[in-house]
Amino acid sequence: MAVEEMEKKIKGSQETELHKNDLSIEDPSPRCVLEIPVMSSDSDNSSSCSSCSPDKSSSPLSTTPPNVSSFHQWNKMIESIKKKSIRRFSVIPLLASYELTRKKKQPKLSPCSENDFDCDQILVAKPSWRNFTFDELVAATDNFNPENMIGKGGHAEVYKGVLPDGETVAIKKLTRHAKEVEERVSDFLSELGIIAHVNHPNAARLRGFSCDRGLHFVLEYSSHGSLASLLFGSEECLDWKKRYKVAMGIADGLSYLHNDCPRRIIHRDIKASNILLSQDYEAQISDFGLAKWLPEHWPHHIVFPIEGTFGYLAPEYFMHGIVDEKTDVFAFGVLLLEIITGRRAVDTDSRQSIVMWAKPLLEKNNMEEIVDPQLGNDFDETEMKRVMQTASMCIHHVSTMRPDMNRLVQLLRGDDQLAEQKPGGARTVSLDDCDLDHTSSSYLNDLTRHRQLLME
Numbered sequence: 003m004a005v006e007e008m009e010k011k012i013k014g015s016q017e018t019e020l021h022k023n024d025l026s027i028e029d030p031s032p033r034c035v036l037e038i039p040v041m042s043s044d045s046d047n048s049s050s051c052s053s054c055s056p057d058k059s060s061s062p063l064s065t066t067p068p069n070v071s072s073f074h075q076w077n078k079m080i081e082s083i084k085k086k087s088i089r090r091f092s093v094i095p096l097l098a099s100y101e102l103t104r105k106k107k108q109p110k111l112s113p114c115s116e117n118d119f120d121c122d123q124i125l126v127a128k129p130s131w132r133n134f135t136f137d138e139l140v141a142a143t144d145n146f147n148p149e150n151m152i153g154k155g156g157h158a159e160v161y162k163g164v165l166p167d168g169e170t171v172a173i174k175k176l177t178r179h180a181k182e183v184e185e186r187v188s189d190f191l192s193e194l195g196i197i198a199h200v201n202h203p204n205a206a207r208l209r210g211f212s213c214d215r216g217l218h219f220v221l222e223y224s225s226h227g228s229l230a231s232l233l234f235g236s237e238e239c240l241d242w243k244k245r246y247k248v249a250m251g252i253a254d255g256l257s258y259l260h261n262d263c264p265r266r267i268i269h270r271d272i273k274a275s276n277i278l279l280s281q282d283y284e285a286q287i288s289d290f291g292l293a294k295w296l297p298e299h300w301p302h303h304i305v306f307p308i309e310g311t312f313g314y315l316a317p318e319y320f321m322h323g324i325v326d327e328k329t330d331v332f333a334f335g336v337l338l339l340e341i342i343t344g345r346r347a348v349d350t351d352s353r354q355s356i357v358m359w360a361k362p363l364l365e366k367n368n369m370e371e372i373v374d375p376q377l378g379n380d381f382d383e384t385e386m387k388r389v390m391q392t393a394s395m396c397i398h399h400v401s402t403m404r405p406d407m408n409r410l411v412q413l414l415r416g417d418d419q420l421a422e423q424k425p426g427g428a429r430t431v432s433l434d435d436c437d438l439d440h441t442s443s444s445y446l447n448d449l450t451r452h453r454q455l456l457m458e
């Protein structure tokens with residue numbers, strides 16, 4: 003499709019979107035990250051931020067394009083995508099006296115204006131990732147040999163590959179062709195923008211990307227694959243020590259995303275298949291395809307359509323589209339239940355949700371019934387109790403009653419003093435303000451509706 007044609011389409015869709023939703027606030031997820039220096043094989047690794055500079059020709063990206071015409075188109079596409087990034091979301095200012103208590107460890111970034119972000123503040127470090135050519139990916143994966151395919155999700159095929167320096171990587175090739183090209187590129191930039199900023203031992207690490215003949219991410223390889231494959235797809239039982247380590251790792255990773263990352267990131271798709279395990283079973287949160295950056299002063303997002311994975315969706319999210327940190331906290335609780343029980347979030351045969359099944363057992367503290375029979379008695383009872391209590395708090399149907407990730411990390415570690423504190427966190431929103439009737443009967447209705455959706 004010609005770029006001009008695409009720009010027209012983008013403009014058109016912007017107007018339709020605006021008209022449809024009559025919303026006034028932009029999706030905060032900035033799209034400028036691609037314009038930070040990208041190291042190519044022969045680049046000089048110079049560092050600057052072209053989106054902050056009026057002279058686009060000085061973009062480091064332009065020094066080593068894989069292919070000049072495709073690069074030119076790509077650059078234009080980025081510009082059009084930036085225009086398109088006026089995706090509207092509604093925000094309900096639920097709290098008049100919203101507290102900004104998050105800025106603890108790192109200075110947070112404030113938008114220059116409502117729509118601009120000061121890239122100088124964001125792009126402090128030289129990136130450790132680079133732009134790959136398609137030929138480099140072909141060489142690494144033996145021409146995307148099916149034997150090298152290590153995973154397949156709803157949006158991508160993932161191949162194991164080896165780079166010339168001997169490093170093993172995972173190459174994620176985006177495959178979802180149902181979407182319009184500009185929407186796919188926009189999603190790619192959004193995911194890239196987020197993953198490139200994430201820097202934590204418990205989050206997937208980017209090695210590079212490629213937009214030459216398809217959209218690809220090049221990621222650090224996690225040799226044990228996903229938690230889902232180990233919990234549900236393996237004959238061998240994942241022992242408790244590893245399960246506990248994984249639970250702690252995910253908690254640390256989420257705490258970083260919510261509190262300590264240069265921006266406040268909500269993952270929105272925490273689930274067992276999106277947790278990868280390194281050689282030493284260090285959990286790595288992956289797949290930032292649905293992740294959102296939330297400005298500091300927003301209590302939450304309202305999103306539509308609801309995306310994510312059934313079984314992990316918090317009630318306020320699947321009923322009302324409300325997204326904030328507690329969306330991830332709920333999903334984390336479901337994940338803890340999977341780790342404890344060895345059952346899937348939604349049982350494949352009965353379609354029963356693990357939350358519905360586990361709640362009464364958790365209330366009675368029935369360890370015998372709830373613990374994965376494969377584990378036998380081979381687990382630390384104190385740790386198990388802690389994980390059960392933590393899971394129970396995370397899956398509370400009222401989001402404000404769920405602890406925030408910082409507190410959950412401490413609960414999991416066994417800081418008893420913290421267990422005494424009331425749940426919630428800095429962004430506590432009162433239920434009255436929310437105008438959500440989450441009595442237990444309405445919650446049951448919610449769950450029934452959730453289940454019906456599953457059966458459809």
Ligand SMILES: Nc1ncnc2c1ncn2[C@@H]1O[C@H](COP(=O)(O)OP(=O)(O)OP(=O)(O)O)[C@@H](O)[C@H]1O
Pocket residue numbers: 152153154155156157158159160172174206221222223224225227228231275276278288289291
């Ligand atoms: N870095 C990696 N190392 C090892 N295996 C990986 C890596 N990244 C992905 N995989 C494997 O590929 C699978 C699919 O990857 P991913 O979840 O990123 O794809 P997706 O299409 O975005 O998934 P979804 O359907 O959740 O949107 C993972 O569950 C995992 O088994």
